[in-house]
Amino acid sequence: MSENKKAAGGEHDTAPVSDHKRPYRGRFAPSPSGPLHFGSLVAAVGSYLDARSNDGEWLLRIEDVDQPRTVPGAADAILRTLAAFGFEWDGEVLVQSRRLDFYHAALVRLQLDGEVYPCACSRSEIAAHAPPRSVDGGLVYPGTCRAGLAGGRAARAWRLRLPDRTVAFDDRVQGRHQQNLAQAVGDIVLLRADGQYAYQLAVVADDAAQGITAVVRGVDLLDSTPRQIWLQQRLGLPTPSYAHLPVVTNAAGEKLSKQTRAAAVDASASNALLSAALDFLGQTVPAKVRTGSLSDLWRWAIAAWSVERVPALRGAFPGQRLPP
Template identity: 85%
Template sequence: MTSEERQQSGPARATGEGTRSPYRGRFAPSPSGPLHFGSLVAALGSYLDARANNGQWLLRIEDVDQPRTVRGAADHIRRTLERFGFAWDGEVLVQSRRLDFYHAALVRLQLDGDVYPCACSRREIASHSPPRSVDGALVYPGTCRAGLVGGRAARAWRLRLPDQVVAFDDRVQGPMQQNLQRAVGDIILLRADGQYAYQLAVVADDAAQGVNAVVRGVDLLDSTPRQIWLQRRLGLPTPTYAHLPVVTNAAGEKLSKQTRASAVDPAAGSALLSAALHFLGHPVPAEISAGPLGDFWRWAIASWSIDRVPALRGVCPG
């Protein structure tokens, strides 16, 4: 399938063969700090892809991991997006208000036998784990798959992942595949500290919001096969996926709070949005980058093409 075919068939694949549903995308930042340039790139790519396809664009605050949540960060992100001219459809979904919803999904998986209790500590896993997984985490060796040993108490609940390949066609990165059991092992859906895992929350929320086209950073590319498997086990539709290159610093590290990425300044307006769009393979005319926000958005939506986004993992703006 060519990149043009991937773009044309993108959102329709989320609703079944031969049907086409209105595009429904989203931006889902974690409020672990203010919006930085890397997050702005992800927001811009997802927004333009939705608007260029005459679709809806939703905003979701992914604060299900409460220990990482910074007080006031969610409001700061919303205000920053508004000042740059982003306009989302409907109310903002906040994950921390939906814990009962994730609990219901977990109970369904428990009843179907797709998850099991695990008593292993991180230290125990590290001492028995195969080499690191595709995203740098430990590969779970399956210690508790057949049941808890010696009457130990459960610390977490894990999803059974099969020894088989899950494949999908990414609209930016191209054909992807991953053997789930060998690449990551069984993953946690409910943590030892009582927090629901990102994988469960994102799958449940995308389905609940009717999201059929996901555009996000390539740092989440390796998570996609396990999310697709979880969608299948819950009987949920699978969106199309487009993973944008992430912004890195000079050391090759993804911009994040951990790498001390600075907050973007909305006062930079069209100039900073133009820099983000240039990063995504769309050079912006000087008169647009120096002009008002309204002119930038009109030009950007009309000019957007997912085919022009570089199929790279990470890029340093230089």
């Protein structure tokens, strides 16, 4: 939860502000677990406009490091949909599944520095001893293997040590946010038992490799940011600025996703859907722009974009009345 006061317990860190002297470089990083739906379109629009309105670059990354969740053909379909909506990205598209050696090198560095340790625990063993659920809804790791593997146990995963320390940062949309790492999430997995590298490691490594200076993404990832900042610091990487946009929900209050059967966006209705995305983000589109050409809509949106008008909400249903 965002707070204005220092959290009780543990040491306290405030993430350094990104060096704004560097040219702005943003990114959109969809996971190819299904087609592009309206919630993903909103995130793409917000990140794109923030980059272009700052005369910056906008990069694309396909986050398919979690191969069991990847749907064949989904990545190409997402790229075709973005192009049909008029998005123009800079440079080549980065694909995580082609960068496993890069993540391995980052993990080895942390191993050599003593920042990670092997873990032999199964999910059932963790559940039997875990404290209350974490901010992500998962289990806080109880630290069973922190002091070393018990006799006869073999490593299943590698975990990052998270200290009893509060990491704070200023989000450009949601405001001040802070989190005690040990209490909120516990030691996190960087290399899973199935051999897959964790999202937290991959996203930190890739943001640095691509020179990302500003991350604009959905607020569902707000609670992941403190541990990503900690991991950046452990790897000696720069910390970008962050802006977490409200996520789109269905009528039941559930985030739009493949799991909630979110429908794919229809590029033949690009003007209407882009206008709806802009409305959702607090940018009021004039009637004459809504009915004009797609290129005119983008020109207006880039010139008019204001991140200060984005509602500081966790989520909203399209069309509901938003606070001014």
